[in-house]
Amino acid sequence: MQLMEVLRSRRAVRNFSSQPVTQSAVEELIQAAVLAPSAMNRQPWAFAVSVDPTFIQPMAAQAKSFVLEHFSGSGLEPELRGMIENPDYQIFHHAPALILVFATSGAAQDAEDCCLAAQNLMLAARDKGIGSCWIGLARPWLSQPEALEKLNLPPNYRIVAPIILGYPAEWPESHGRKEPVIHWIG
């Protein structure tokens, strides 16, 4: 695909076919992710991956319970709260694969670096016909030391981008974009 076509046609995908995502496909996406620029070329990222839905399902339940327990009263917009309080709402949308992008350095701007890597990954996925969706709702649980311990990850890792992956049941329509606000300042 041409770059602009990839940019225009990438969508947040939340409905997946039963086709699994292979380890080698994930590895190719991570190779695309690490082409991103980073401050001082520190490349302060690490990737935790599962392509096992039986592993991802319980994580989804745990991350959802955490959000409901800690944010249900006040910290969530009513519309979002209503959505995730629905017992059928699965935080990872039953995706067959999950990539967690962690910032590893503690240096200023390491989160920005990881966001760029995550965007590369999602665009490369689109190019390969793989759908992706960034799941911010999983961050509160993944930010807990207990979660890192449970996943056998180093305690200094900071979650930036939980991204689900899978072959789309269908590509969603675009929700469109607002006109950009542009100030010509010189």
Ligand SMILES: Cc1cc2nc3c(=O)[nH]c(=O)nc-3n(C[C@H](O)[C@H](O)[C@H](O)COP(=O)(O)O)c2cc1C
């Ligand atoms: C930082 C961030 C957090 C997001 N968190 C969630 C989430 O928790 N659950 C979800 O289903 N989608 C989530 N999304 C996906 C957005 O809702 C989606 O990208 C947006 O509606 C625009 O749609 P598009 O990606 O198809 O253009 C998130 C996206 C971003 C960038």
